[in-house]
Amino acid sequence: MEGLRVIPTWRHGRERLYVCLPDGGNVAWYDREAARVNLLGDDRRDEVLEALAPFLAGPVAVGPPPVPTxxxxxxxxxxxxxxxxxxxxxxxxxxxxxxxxxxxxxxxxxxxxxxxxxxxxxxxxxxxxxxxxxxxxxxxxxxxxxxxxxxxxxxxxxxxxxxxxxxxxxxxxxxxxxxxxxxxxxxxxxxxxxxxxxxxxxxxxxxxxxxxxxxxxxxxxxxxxxxxxxxxxxxxxxxxxxxxxxxxxxxxxxxxxxxxxxxxxxx
Incomplete structure (x- = not known):
């Protein structure tokens, strides 16, 4: 998990917490309003959830990003x-x-x-x-x-x-x-x-x-x-x-x- 960073951002009035690698690449993001953690790859699932643990409020859905509209x-x-x-x-x-x-x-x-x-x-x-x-x-x-x-x-x-x-x-x-x-x-x-x-x-x-x-x-x-x-x-x-x-x-x-x-x- 060492090296993963959680960076808060705002998009269309909604807060997102991005989980990033040391080089800035995204591996996941947490949408508070949707109560969902979107993983770009399943290989870092446990590391991402551990990094986000202090920010999670209640149960959340975890999986790949939804299909684009x-x-x-x-x-x-x-x-x-x-x-x-x-x-x-x-x-x-x-x-x-x-x-x-x-x-x-x-x-x-x-x-x-x-x-x-x-x-x-x-x-x-x-x-x-x-x-x-x-x-x-x-x-x-x-x-x-x-x-x-x-x-x-x-x-x-x-x-x-x-x-x-x-x-x-x-x-x-x-x-x-x-x-x-x-x-x-x-x-x-x-x-x-x-x-x-x-x-x-x-x-x-x-x-x-x-x-x-x-x-x-x-x-x-x-x-x-x-x-x-x-x-x-x-x-x-x-x-x-x-x-x-x-x-x-x-x-x-x-x-x-x-x-x-x-x-x-x-x-």
Whole structure:
């Protein structure tokens, strides 16, 4: 047993204890929630159980890892260049600012940086829902140079979110128009619905369009918008309380499809 190390990690909000060789190679892992020790080889069974003994709580199942689900197999065969899951919130804006940061002497802040800060704040709030069984993808590229700011998949269904920076401003919503402060109203809700329609077509699933207002001073809505949810960034955690729409396996399958760049290239 000497030389085996137990290393705790977190994956999708669940704790796993990996049993590793001195060179870092894994020989087993213990899933506390499933009460199961997964062995990559049976030759070290006794050594692994002895190493894990201080961490085991009650009886556990011991055996080889479960057969991968279709969603897991799809993820394992996905080329890294085509995997969108590593995208950071505001990925497209980050790349654009790296390529063309803009003049340093500008008197007014580059609006791209305000948009980036809003997407990053929204993305951070959505990523915190991971522990509740939700998956989030950021900055999904669409044909024609457009993109979906955030896609949330979980027990409550699918949500396509478009972010509007509104720090310290009054926001007026009169479907389809959205006005920030004294600016001319824009038919932004049409764009939000169009994003959701494209996601729905790509994934062949119902998608709820969401407009996220980041740090507004006040929001007034003349009437409930048609088929669109209007939320502030402070209200995003409420999405985790929705459920009853997708089983975990269905959410995993949709996430596997959505993270594949080819899914969006077909639109």
């Amino acid at each position: 279709p969603a897991e197999l799809a993820r394992l065969t996905l080329h890294p260049d085509d995997d969108l899951a590593p995208n950071r919130p505001g990925e497209a804006l980050l790349v654009a600012l790296e390529r063309e940061p803009g003049p340093a002497h500008r008197l007014r802040r580059d609006p791209r940086r305000r948009a980036l800060a809003a997407e990053q704040a929204t993305g951070a709030a959505l990523d915190r829902l991971d522990a509740a069984g939700w998956h989030t993808l950021h900055s999904l590229p669409l044909p024609g140079g457009d993109r979906v700011h955030h896609l949330l998949i979980g027990p409550g269904g699918l949500f396509a979110l478009r972010v509007l920076p509104a720090r310290g401003q009054r926001v007026r919503v009169a479907d389809p128009l959205v006005a920030l402060g004294r600016r001319t109203p824009r038919p932004l809700l049409r764009r939000v619905r169009a994003d959701a329609d494209r996601v729905s077509y790509a994934l062949t699933a119902q998608v709820c369009p969401v407009l996220v207002l980041v740090e507004p001073a006040h929001v007034s809505v003349t009437a409930p918008p048609r088929f669109v949810r209007v939320l502030t960034d402070a209200e995003l955690p409420g999405l985790a309380r929705t459920g009853g729409m997708l089983k975990p396996a269905d959410a995993e399958a949709l996430h596997a499809m959505a993270r594949d760049r080819a899914t969006w290239a077909r639109l």
